[in-house]
Structures are given as structure tokens and as C-alpha cells.
Amino acid sequence: MTDKNVLIIGGGVAGLSAALELARLNIAVDLVEKGDFPGGHAIRFACKATDKCVKCGACAAEEKLRDALQHPNIRLLAGSHVQKVAKNGRFSAVIQKKAGYIDPQKCSGCAICFEKCPSGAILRGFSKSHSPFYALCEEKCLYVKDKSCGLCQEACPEAAIDLEVSGELLHCEADAVIAATGFSAFNPESKPYGYKVFRNVITNLELELMLRLESRAIRPSDNTEPKKIAFIQCVGSRDAKLGHLWCSKVCCGSALRMARLIKMRQPQSEITFFYMDVQTFGKDFQQFYEVIQKEIRMIRSIPGDIFKVGNDCLRVIFLNPATHETLEDIFDLAVLSVGITPSDETKSLAELLHIETDDSGFFSRSLSQNGIFTAGTARGPMSIAETIADAGNTVYETVKYLAAEQ
Numbered sequence: 001m002t003d004k005n006v007l008i009i010g011g012g013v014a015g016l017s018a019a020l021e022l023a024r025l026n027i028a029v030d031l032v033e034k035g036d037f038p039g040g041h042a043i044r045f046a047c048k049a050t051d052k053c054v055k056c057g058a059c060a061a062e063e064k065l066r067d068a069l070q071h072p073n074i075r076l077l078a079g080s081h082v083q084k085v086a087k088n089g090r091f092s093a094v095i096q097k098k099a100g101y102i103d104p105q106k107c108s109g110c111a112i113c114f115e116k117c118p119s120g121a122i123l124r125g126f127s128k129s130h131s132p133f134y135a136l137c138e139e140k141c142l143y144v145k146d147k148s149c150g151l152c153q154e155a156c157p158e159a160a161i162d163l164e165v166s167g168e169l170l171h172c173e174a175d176a177v178i179a180a181t182g183f184s185a186f187n188p189e190s191k192p193y194g195y196k197v198f199r200n201v202i203t204n205l206e207l208e209l210m211l212r213l214e215s216r217a218i219r220p221s222d223n224t225e226p227k228k229i230a231f232i233q234c235v236g237s238r239d240a241k242l243g244h245l246w247c248s249k250v251c252c253g254s255a256l257r258m259a260r261l262i263k264m265r266q267p268q269s270e271i272t273f274f275y276m277d278v279q280t281f282g283k284d285f286q287q288f289y290e291v292i293q294k295e296i297r298m299i300r301s302i303p304g305d306i307f308k309v310g311n312d313c314l315r316v317i318f319l320n321p322a323t324h325e326t327l328e329d330i331f332d333l334a335v336l337s338v339g340i341t342p343s344d345e346t347k348s349l350a351e352l353l354h355i356e357t358d359d360s361g362f363f364s365r366s367l368s369q370n371g372i373f374t375a376g377t378a379r380g381p382m383s384i385a386e387t388i389a390d391a392g393n394t395v396y397e398t399v400k401y402l403a404a405e406q
């Protein structure tokens with residue numbers, strides 16, 4: 001099908017996996033990613049292997065990204081937004097692409113621009129092994145503001161930076177469209193846990209990135225290693241008050257794997273896991289769970305409040321699950337396991353593409369709607385492995401559609 005072209009919106013694991021499978025079938029792909037760096041949420045995850053692989057999937061995300069970036073049939077349009085899609089036989093789309101100041105083909109990732117920039121305008125990507133390594137933040141750049149600086153361009157040994165380039169409006173023709181725009185993590189600021197108020201309350205996604213970049217858990221308030229760490233599960237999931245009745249499926253497994261990794265790397269740490277019930281899947285999990293119960297204090301109770309006490313520590317209030325009496329404990333760091341919610345843009349994209357959403361706000365479960373397909377967590381909570389499998393199903397349906405349209 002060399003003459004076929006598919007437009008994929010969203011460059012996370014779902015979009016990358018679908019792009020790769022199509023590209024390997026000789027179908028050309030335009031992959032539109034709104035962010036500066038492709039890879040979605042999963043490219044920020046740490047490998048959680050302890051003495052052996054715990055199948056967290058983080059390396060699968062890396063692998064998809066590396067292979068997609070190298071494939072000649074995939075054109076990645078990072079920093080881009082689809083503005084219009086019309087169907088008149090084929091699909092035609094208008095895409096706004098922001099200026100690409102740093103050429104990913106030339107950039108070697110040497111970090112000189114990052115070090116020279118006086119205003120923090122050079123953003124570092126999440127993958128250490130694949131370009132794009134850096135991007136430029138227009139809001140912070142002094143050249144974009146008033147041309148008063150050009151240090152990054154002058155210093156780049158590869159001549160990869162051009163501060164004069166501007167954004168462009170692209171027109172793209174496609175035979176099918178795949179929406180793979182992923183999820184938004186629940187924002188826990190409305191919960192009584194002091195997120196964004198107390199410095200040592202962080203989310204599980206922030207802990208993922210911390211473990212990826214720093215290889216250990218640290219207290220943001222003073223950069224020291226926390227001794228007592230609380231994990232609080234189901235923040236924003238299975239919550240009737242919010243109307244979020246679904247289980248996010250991945251948070252228990254992810255939090256337990258991170259807890260175990262911290263315990264191995266920081267053996268002095270004492271970890272308490274507050275949960276409703278442990279939702280994890282996979283044939284090796286029972287074994288893993290038996291080991292973890294010996295290392296981690298498991299409390300079947302979701303805390304009501306967190307208060308700040310001396311030295312930026314946190315007083316966590318919870319019910320004793322057996323007696324229902326109120327208990328409290330002091331922690332150095334609290335990690336909120338925020339769940340998967342429909343992406344902020346799911347609704348507007350559904351309107352743009354004329355596709356349906358379900359009662360929860362995710363794309364409807366039917367894979368195809370008139371040549372427009374959906375994939376990954378935009379359709380509901382999924383692990384990385386499930387997302388890859390889901391993208392495979394979507395590609396199968398897309399290829400069937402393309403063959404029938406010939």
C-alpha cells in the first residue's frame with residue numbers, strides 16, 4: 001500500500017506503536033504531537049527493575065520512540081496542532097507547526113545550549129538516547145522577546161540552532177486518521193492533601209520522573225533522602241464525588257514497583273502504602289506481592305487529611321481499618337497516586353473529528369468511525385503493554401479499511 005498515508009494525532013506509546021506498525025507495512029505516516037518531545041507520559045517513567053525485570057514497560061516506550069524516530073516512513077511533526085480536518089474522498093488536514101529552532105537531525109545532545117542559556121529557555125527532553133534532546137521555549141527566550149540574546153545559536157558546535165525560523169501552516173492529505181491523544185493525570189489540588197501547598201507532597205508521575213532523572217527519592221524541600229514515605233492510592237480514581245467511578249488500573253502496580261525500587265536503593269526508607277484494594281494484573285504479580293508485603297507496611301485505608309508539621313514533614317490522618325479509630329503518622333514525603341482521566345482535549349478533538357465519547361469522557365470504544373480510528377488511553381485506562389496491543393488492533397482495523405477503500 002505504498003500510495004497510502006495515515007494521519008496520527010498524538011505521539012505517545014499508542015501513536016508511536018500505530019505509526020511503526022503502519023510504517024512497517026509501507027504506509028506513510030504523519031505523526032502530529034502537540035508537545036516538543038514525543039513519547040507521551042511513559043517516556044518520563046523510570047525502569048523499575050530491582051534484582052530482575054519487573055515488567056513495568058518503561059523500556060517498551062523507549063524502544064517504540066527510538067524505532068519510530070528512525071523509520072523513513074514516519075514524519076514526526078512535534079510542537080504541532082491539527083486545526084482542521086475535512087473529508088472529501090480523502091481526509092485533508094491543516095496543521096499548525098510551531099517554529100523548530102533546534103534541528104533534531106543536527107543536534108548531538110551535547111547540552112552546551114542548555115548550559116549557556118541565561119533564561120532557562122532551553123528545555124531538556126526525557127530521552128537521553130534519542131533526539132530531539134532539546135527544544136526552545138518561546139515564552140522564556142530573550143531572542144524571541146527582543147533579540148537581546150543569541151548565546152545558544154553562537155555556541156552550538158553543530159550549527160543546529162536557527163533563531164530566525166518561524167512556525168508554518170502545513171496541509172496534509174490522508175486516507176485515514178488515528179486519534180491517539182492519551183490521557184490527563186488527575187490534578188489533586190482539590191483534595192485535602194496539600195498538593196502544591198506542602199512541598200513534600202508529590203504525585204506518582206513526579207516520582208516517576210524523579211527516579212528516572214535522580215535514580216532515588218528525594219524531598220523537594222531540602223533535597224535529602226526521605227526516611228518515611230507514604231503512598232496514597234486512588235487519588236481521583238474510584239471517586240463517586242468526582243464522578244470518576246473507574247479504576248485507573250495501572251497505579252497500584254506502578255506505585256508498588258516504585259516503592260520496591262526505593263526500598264532496594266534506599267534501604268533505610270520505611271514505606272507505608274495506603275490503599276482501597278490492590279488492583280494489579282499479570283501472572284507474576286502474586287509472587288511480587290508476597291515479597292512486597294514483607295518490605296512495606298500495607299494499610300487498607302485512604303487518608304482523610306494531611307497537615308504540615310515541623311521541618312516540612314507531613315502528618316497523615318487515617319482510620320484504623322479494623323477498629324475505625326482515627327490514627328495519625330508523620331512522614332517525610334507523601335506520594336499521591338493520581339489516576340487516568342480523559343485528556344483535556346478529548347472533547348474538542350472529538351468535536352473536530354466528529355467522533356463519539358463515552359459517559360466518562362473517553363473516546364467511545366468502537367475503533368472506527370468513518371475512516372477515523374482511536375487508540376490507547378484516549379479510550380480508557382490501559383498499561384503500556386495494553387496500549388501497544390490496542391494500537392495493534394487499531395492498525396489492523398485501519399488496514400482493513402484502507403484495503404476496502406481501494
Ligand SMILES: Cc1cc2nc3c(=O)[nH]c(=O)nc-3n(C[C@H](O)[C@H](O)[C@H](O)COP(=O)(O)OP(=O)(O)OC[C@H]3O[C@@H](n4cnc5c(N)ncnc54)[C@H](O)[C@@H]3O)c2cc1C
Pocket residue numbers: 009010011012013014015032033034035038039040041042045056057058080081082180181182183184185204205250251253254337338339340343345349375376377378382383384385387
Ligand atoms: C501515574 C501513572 C503511572 C503509570 N505507570 C505505568 C507503569 O508503570 N507501567 C505501565 O505499563 N503503564 C503505566 N501507566 C500507564 C501509561 O502511562 C499509559 O499506558 C501510556 O502512557 C499510554 O500511552 P498513550 O499514547 O495512550 O497516552 P499518553 O502517554 O497520554 O500520550 C498521548 C500523547 O498525545 C499527545 N497529544 C494529546 N493531545 C494532542 C493533540 N490534540 N494533538 C497532538 N498531540 C496530542 C500528548 O502530548 C502525548 O504525547 C501509568 C500511568 C499513570 C497515570
